[in-house]
Amino acid sequence: MSARKAVTKQIALRYQRAGRKTKTALLTELVNLTGWHRDYARTALRRALDPPSPRKAPVGRKPTYPADLQPGLVLCWAVLRAPASKLLAASMGYLVPMLRAEKALDVxxxxxxxxxxxxxxxxxxxxxxxxxxxxxxxxxxxxPGSLLKSQIPVRT
Structure with a gap:
């Protein structure tokens, strides 16, 4: 793909300054080199000399809690033997300072x-x-086993 871009850019420089007959010959040359359709080759020649469009910044908020908090959260959760999140959230106020004092939580x-x-x-x-x-x-x-079946009386 990069070879096609390089060829297109070289031909685009000549294509920009050329007359009508020369442009037709350059377009045919590009079609033969790349295998593109004439309409696409013409568009590629026009766009080859345009400056690249700037990349858009990612949309959305920055994360409030970084990824390096995950091990500490998992440790707190495991110490309390996997409670529900409401209980864990309520107990974090005393659990985190206690684990830090014990040097079990290194944050x-x-x-x-x-x-x-x-x-x-x-x-x-x-x-x-x-x-x-x-x-x-x-x-x-x-x-299912046969042991239980033999213990249940069945009237026939």
């Missing part, structure tokens, strides 16, 4: 403050992957 003041003010719904979104990883998958271990 500075700013991330600790962010952890303590995180809402229950944000905690739910952040821990969705951890909860999914803990969910049991597969078939149930209980299977």
């Amino acid at each position: 500075t003041e700013a991330p600790a403050a962010l952890l303590m003010r995180m809402s229950a719904s944000t905690i739910d979104r952040r821990l969705a992957g951890e909860r999914a990883r803990m969910r049991l998958r597969g078939r149930s271990p209980t299977k």
Whole structure:
């Protein structure tokens, strides 16, 4: 693709200054080199000398809670044995300073403050992957057996 762009740019420089008959010959040359349709080749020649359009900045808000808070949140959740997010959010105020004092949670003041003010719904979104990883998958271990069938009297 970059070779086609380079060829198009070289021909576009000559195409811009050429007369009508020369433009037809240059267009035919570009079609033969690239395999493009004449209409597309003409458009490519016109656009080859335009300056590249600036990239758009990503739309949306910047994240309030950075990704490096995730391990600390998972640790707090695991210490309390995986409570619901409302209980976890309510207990973060005393849990985070206690874990920092014990040196179990290695975060500075700013991330600790962010952890303590995180809402229950944000905690739910952040821990969705951890909860999914803990969910049991597969078939149930209980299977029908003949032992129970022999103990139930059936009137025939």
